[in-house]
Amino acid sequence: MPPRIQTQRVSNSVLPYLSSTSSTPASSCTSLPPSSTSCPHRTFSSTSAAQTRLRSHMFEWLNSEGRKLRYHEPNVYKYVTNLRDLAKDTVPPEQLSKRPFPLNQNFVSEPILSEEMREEIYKRVAQDKKSVRAVSIELKVDMRRVAAVVRLMEMEKGWRTQGKPLALPYSRAIQEMVPTTRYSPDPRNQRPHESINDLPVHRLTDPQIFYPVSESRQFTRVDAGRVFSGAPRLPNSTVDEITNDPSSSISRATQNPHLIERVGKGDQETQVLQPADARIPHPYLVAHERDSIKKPHERGENIKRFSSRLQEEERAEAERRQAAEERREKKTAKVNPEDSRFEFRFTDVVVSKETTGADGRGHRAPGRRYGVPSYERKKGEVKIPTRVNV
Amino acid sequence: MVVRIRLSRFGNKHQPFYNICVSQARSARDSKPLEVIGTYNPLPQRPTNLSTEQARNARPYKEVALDRSRAKYWLGVGAQPSDGVWKLLSLAGLAEKTKTKTEGSE
Numbered sequence: 273m274p275p276r277i278q279t280q281r282v283s284n285s286v287l288p289y290l291s292s293t294s295s296t297p298a299s300s301c302t303s304l305p306p307s308s309t310s311c312p313h314r315t316f317s318s319t320s321a322a323q324t325r326l327r328s329h330m331f332e333w334l335n336s337e338g339r340k341l342r343y344h345e346p347n348v349y350k351y352v353t354n355l356r357d358l359a360k361d362t363v364p365p366e367q368l369s370k371r372p373f374p375l376n377q378n379f380v381s382e383p384i385l386s387e388e389m390r391e392e393i394y395k396r397v398a399q400d401k402k403s404v405r406a407v408s409i410e411l412k413v414d415m416r417r418v419a420a421v422v423r424l425m426e427m428e429k430g431w432r433t434q435g436k437p438l439a440l441p442y443s444r445a446i447q448e449m450v451p452t453t454r455y456s457p458d459p460r461n462q463r464p465h466e467s468i469n470d471l472p473v474h475r476l477t478d479p480q481i482f483y484p485v486s487e488s489r490q491f492t493r494v495d496a497g498r499v500f501s502g503a504p505r506l507p508n509s510t511v512d513e514i515t516n517d518p519s520s521s522i523s524r525a526t527q528n529p530h531l532i533e534r535v536g537k538g539d540q541e542t543q544v545l546q547p548a549d550a551r552i553p554h555p556y557l558v559a560h561e562r563d564s565i566k567k568p569h570e571r572g573e574n575i576k577r578f579s580s581r582l583q584e585e586e587r588a589e590a591e592r593r594q595a596a597e598e599r600r601e602k603k604t605a606k607v608n609p610e611d612s613r614f615e616f617r618f619t620d621v622v623v624s625k626e627t628t629g630a631d632g633r634g635h636r637a638p639g640r641r642y643g644v645p646s647y648e649r650k651k652g653e654v655k656i657p658t659r660v661n662v
Numbered sequence: 663m664v665v666r667i668r669l670s671r672f673g674n675k676h677q678p679f680y681n682i683c684v685s686q687a688r689s690a691r692d693s694k695p696l697e698v699i700g701t702y703n704p705l706p707q708r709p710t711n712l713s714t715e716q717a718r719n720a721r722p723y724k725e726v727a728l729d730r731s732r733a734k735y736w737l738g739v740g741a742q743p744s745d746g747v748w749k750l751l752s753l754a755g756l757a758e759k760t761k762t763k764t765e766g767s768e
Contacts, residue, residue, distance in 0.1 A: 430714050607753045608721065614706050615723040616753050623699055623729045638727045639681040639698035640672040 346448045349381070370451055385413070385421065385465065386452040393418055394425040403586045405554070411455070412464035415553055469552045476500045476545050490515070493547035501545040503535045518549070519559035523581065525550045527588035539635070556581040663688060667736055667751075668744040669702060670695065678704055682728065682747060684736050699736070700728035702750060726750055 334342075340358045341350050348365045350358060351372040357363040370380050385393075389411070396407045397418065404422075408415040431438060453465040483499050485491045494514055498506065506514075514521045525532055525546050533544045549558050560578040567574060605618040621627075621638040628637040633644070647653050664687040671692065673679030680702040685695035706722035733756055737743070743751055743761075751757040 426714075605754070606723075609753060613721070615721045616750075617723050617725055618754050619725065619727045621700060621727045621729050623697060623732050637698065638700050638729065639683070640679065640701070642694050 344445070344449050347452070349449055349451055381450055383451040383453045383465065384447070385417075386454050387447060389453055389455040389465075390421050390425060392455045393421045397422045398426070405586060405589075406582060408468055409554060409557070409582070410459060410462075412462060412466075412468055414466055414468050417466075469554050469557060471548050471552050474545060474551070493549065497545035497547050501535055501542060503533065503544045519562060522547075522550045522555050522559070523584065526555050527585060529592075556585060665696070665736070665741040666744055667699070667733070667741050667747045669746055680704070682750070684741055687742075697732065699732045700726065702726050726754070728754060730754065730756065
């Protein structure tokens with residue numbers, strides 16, 4: 273059962289219209305300064321003296337210091353923690369504290385995209401036909417967020433044409449009350465909205481592995497990935513190739529994921545874990561950084577190389593997507609019967625010894641699975657293993 | 663005893679899903695069959711990833727997964743499709759349009 277509100281004390285003060293006749297006429301409003309305008313109607317309050325004093329403090333505060341917080345102003349997020357800065361009126365809104373709770377300094381309110389930023393993202397993707405990847409780098413917004421913004425803007429525009437009502441005052445109020453990331457036409461002044469190159473944690477990296485390596489051997493992230501996935505060590509020639517030109521080895525992996533080596537047997541087969549440089553969302557940014565450290569004076573050249581790498585990545589991705597689509601189309605036959613409202617899509621599947629497996633329960637075979645009785649606790653069942661899978 | 667190609671119901675309440683399976687005619691509907699050769703989802707799905715215009719005119723679709731070669735084999739050795747499976751097989755081009763009664767049956 274949830275904790276009960278003490279109705280006797282609260283109902284009268286909070287809900288004056290519910291107040292019964294059996295209350296003392298003494299009002300706590302008397303303890304407030306007479307100038308207060310925000311004093312609620314508390315004629316029938318029966319709160320105890322201690323609470324009344326605290327409440328009176330609260331109303332005092334609301335009428336003095338807290339008055340600043342009463343109305344929100346565009347682009348100034350007013351938090352209790354900002355009261356001193358707000359009183360001065362000299363601190364620019366960008367430098368106000370983003371921690372709304374004075375007792376919880378760990379909470380930082382994250383900025384949201386401003387209206388013009390959303391418009392800009394939509395314009396670049398939908399009208400200029402730039403890739404989500406490129407827009408993400410240009411505006412420093414996560415790729416998933418870029419995609420979401422485009423989809424939502426599309427929906428919004430659809431609703432506008434259909435004449436559906438939009439919650440515009442709500443959206444405006446939110447935009448004004450929390451920090452926002454503004455769009456700046458000069459790309460050099462664009463503030464990053466968030467970190468766009470975060471590395472997702474891979475399941476294979478969960479265990480701690482103590483792997484002895486001789487001191488003479490150079491142990492890189494590529495090797496670490498191979499150790500995590502239980503793959504054998506690379507031959508020295510390949511290692512040399514990777515060390516000499518790390519960027520191209522990374523781009524080979526990201527552009528041709530089907531060429532990545534696989535380890536394991538049967539259902540356990542997986543790709544060899546790639547180094548972090550290949551698994552981050554924008555690997556070519558690392559290559560660009562490497563270039564600009566190596567050749568600091570060739571700024572223009574570096575940027576050209578970066579954009580060509582990006583284009584290469586986009587081309588590979590588009591090709592991959594198209595190939596997957598074609599493969600799916602090839603496997604599917606669409607039938608549109610005249611006497612039906614529906615289309616029937618026939619997908620080819622394979623029922624064979626390889627797909628169903630020895631016990632007939634392989635996951636690559638079609639159909640939902642049938643239950644199998646467990647003889648785990650049956651009398652006379654011999655549980656001594658007859659063979660060991662290594 | 664007759665071998666039939668028929669549907670066995672999986673899925674939950676109001677969420678039917680069928681395995682297209684080959685089994686003995688007198689066995690229970692959901693019992694373990696001789697072979698599962700496909701699936702049929704009778705709930706119409708809305709096509710996704712379309713523009714607003716396309717989505718308005720798009721036909722909802724029903725998904726059927728079928729191993730054609732196994733279906734042909736079982737038909738060839740005399741397995742009899744049930745009415746529902748007959749309809750699906752005829753859409754897939756593996757059976758006549760309408761189920762005609764042959765002389766031997768019934």
